[in-house]
Amino acid sequence: MVGSIRCWVFDADDTLWESAGYFRDAEDSFVHLMADLGFTEEWIRKQVHDRDIERLSVTGYGPGPYIETLRSILVDCVEKPSDDAFSAIARIANRLTNHPVTLFPGVLSTLESLSGLGHRLILYTMGEKDHQEDKFERSGLSGLFEDCVVVPRKTPESLEALIESRQLHRDEVCVVGNSPRSDIAPALHCGVNAIYVKRPCTWAAEDHDIQVTKLVATVSHISDIPVLLHPDRTGG
Numbered sequence: 001m002v003g004s005i006r007c008w009v010f011d012a013d014d015t016l017w018e019s020a021g022y023f024r025d026a027e028d029s030f031v032h033l034m035a036d037l038g039f040t041e042e043w044i045r046k047q048v049h050d051r052d053i054e055r056l057s058v059t060g061y062g063p064g065p066y067i068e069t070l071r072s073i074l075v076d077c078v079e080k081p082s083d084d085a086f087s088a089i090a091r092i093a094n095r096l097t098n099h100p101v102t103l104f105p106g107v108l109s110t111l112e113s114l115s116g117l118g119h120r121l122i123l124y125t126m127g128e129k130d131h132q133e134d135k136f137e138r139s140g141l142s143g144l145f146e147d148c149v150v151v152p153r154k155t156p157e158s159l160e161a162l163i164e165s166r167q168l169h170r171d172e173v174c175v176v177g178n179s180p181r182s183d184i185a186p187a188l189h190c191g192v193n194a195i196y197v198k199r200p201c202t203w204a205a206e207d208h209d210i211q212v213t214k215l216v217a218t219v220s221h222i223s224d225i226p227v228l229l230h231p232d233r234t235g236g
């Protein structure tokens with residue numbers, strides 16, 4: 001099955017580069033801010049998580065909507081928040097939006113190796129278009145990919161649209177991503193191959209049972225992919 005793959009559809013955040021860690025940092029900073037205003041850590045984290053899941057269907061993914069969630073908690077829970085509190089939110093927003101794009105180990109060499117085989121590489125990510133395209137440019141990877149496709153939310157329909165628009169042959173396509181809900185489930189629904197990159201922490205909203213049909217493999221690192229293609233060789 002793996003030998004038929006000619007087109008790789010890569011997720012970006014937490015598959016090619018770190019992202020969730022910056023959201024965790026933003027949440028920690030917000031918890032400190034609200035603790036100074038008298039709120040307990042446990043209560044604030046629950047507010048963030050509940051509102052975060054609530055807003056996803058309305059505002060979509062990305063730092064902008066996430067910061068709006070934090071700001072809404074501040075405004076709803078604190079009577080007349082100070083300018084300092086709003087400034088603290090602005091600093092959290094700035095760090096979350098402009099964080100460095102740090103590739104995981106082995107990402108560059110793996111992508112270069114696949115590209116060197118003549119395979120097609122498509123970046124397929126969700127969130128705010130400008131923000132995701134900015135990270136893609138800053139990643140230094142744009143020369144290896146034929147396109148960067150940003151959708152508000154990854155669904156079977158959005159993946160189907162990608163497959164149809166590029167007239168991809170399903171047996172030749174493999175989706176690679178860290179999210180069971182957004183990457184793997186739509187791939188299996190559309191009948192294409194999938195490789196699940198299992199990260200230490202999966203965001204609660206992205207958890208989902210994975211059915212094994214067409215799941216090529218579960219890997220810990222992108223650099224395991226060349227080993228799947230050439231099992232007789234060891235290392236990447």
Ligand SMILES: [Mg+2]
Pocket residue numbers: 011012013014015177178179
């Ligand atoms: Mg991801």
